[in-house]
Amino acid sequence: MQLHDTLTNALQDVQPINKVVTIYSCGPTVYDYPHIGNWYSFVRWDILNRALLQNGFKTNWVMNITDVGHLVSDEDDGQDKLEKGAKREGKTAWDVAEYYTDYFTKGLERLNFSKITMLPKATDNIPEQIELVKILESKGHTYVIDDGVYFDTSTIEDYGKLAQLDLKKLRAGARVELNPQKKNLTDFALWKFSPRDEKRDMEWPSPWGTGFPGWHIECSAMSMKFLGETISIHAGGIDHIPVHHTNEIAQSESATNKPFAKIWVHSNFILVDGKKMSKSIGNFYTLEDIEEKGYTLDAFRLLVLSSKYHTEAQFSWEVLGSFQIVLNKLNAWSDLQFQGLESSELVTSYKDSISSIKKEIANNLNTPRVLGLINGMLNKTTELGIDSNAIKDAAIQIDALLGLTLSLRKDINKAQKVKLANRKKARALNNWAESDAIRDDLLKEHIEIKDVLGNQIWNRN
């Protein structure tokens, strides 16, 4: 299986570590509701995990919960997002973190995520973060100024290799005032001190003074703690490349002298109505907005899968609507699994399709191609005849790969089956009035009837 690696800007083979593919993906900062852009990225890594599993790999996937230290700005002079959220809501930072962590984990279930091995919180791993700063200090990579312990980026040769940062040009183009105590523009905080006259909700003692960890150190510390010093894949949003991941690499590789991750994958943004999502424009949507407008989260998943993770994608209600239609067709297809039809040719055809689908997703997660293949697969259904068992199996396999819920469809109940039988009798007698009445009746129960090839085919809508 191959993925596009940001560091080498090329396709690279996924390499297991001790026979397990280890994945670390940067998770949510739990200070507010995640929007569909956040979910868009997380769904990508769910697909990555599923694609690996379905292609025979074992995986160990860790996604962190940032519940402290993520400043409003990536610069180190902004406010802590958690403390700011707490102030806004009149709660403590701990309450805010708990509320949004809970919301997030429920969201993972609502979106039918595959098994994430671990969702560690930054605040549960403070000693490991302090320990990592100590190692960096002992190796001469740090210095202390008024407001914290900083990483001296001039102590390493290849700082900025991920983002291909040209440090001279970065400095020339910068408009912000450099903190006079910082040695280099790119130096970043490893540990921040609590303000002198203020007690923070979240603060811990450290060898350098009471305070809280910088945002980047948590990912390095937890990735190493739970997955080892070198991992197979590190994943995140494209926005993490220039600062967050660049700094993770700097501090991790300085501490261990080993490569931090074999492959770096980044998901691009999804634009809403052609614009970047932002609260001020009012195109800032959540999962609730999707459901309130009558769309399903499966349809949203299809929308995510319709583009490649590496390219910029478009979201609009019109586009989501078109994927809801596609999903409804897939669901109608899945409903055929209850209708006792047989075709041996279809069984073979599906096997071939599923196998090429697995190959295609292993090709840098080419999900748009996968959707094309699934469409071809569905076309075969009418061409070769319908086989209920084959459809049941195929639905299970598609769900395992894409995280849809096609295999969770329910059969109609006994009363509905009786109505269907009565309709068949009426039709045999050319009693169209009776036949149509039953069809209308079932439609009220959201069961739609179509008369295909002499059979009554139903689907739930």
Add this chain to the structure above:
RNA sequence: GGCGCUUUGGCCGAGCAGUUAGGCAGAGGUCUGCAAAACCUCGUAGAUGGGUGCAACUCCCAUAGGUGCCUCCA
């Protein structure tokens, strides 16, 4: 202001230097008690201007739009 990325038909969106992507929407048709579904056909895309090549949507340059980071909201 600096440094990048991107631009495919009404909409979404792939691959590919020369052979159909696919889907959604739309038009026409076949089938059908009706309806729906299904199937067939169609519009014949590649921001603009140059360049390299026997050949460019696919490579290079410029211009324009979008977008990202440096500079709050991913």
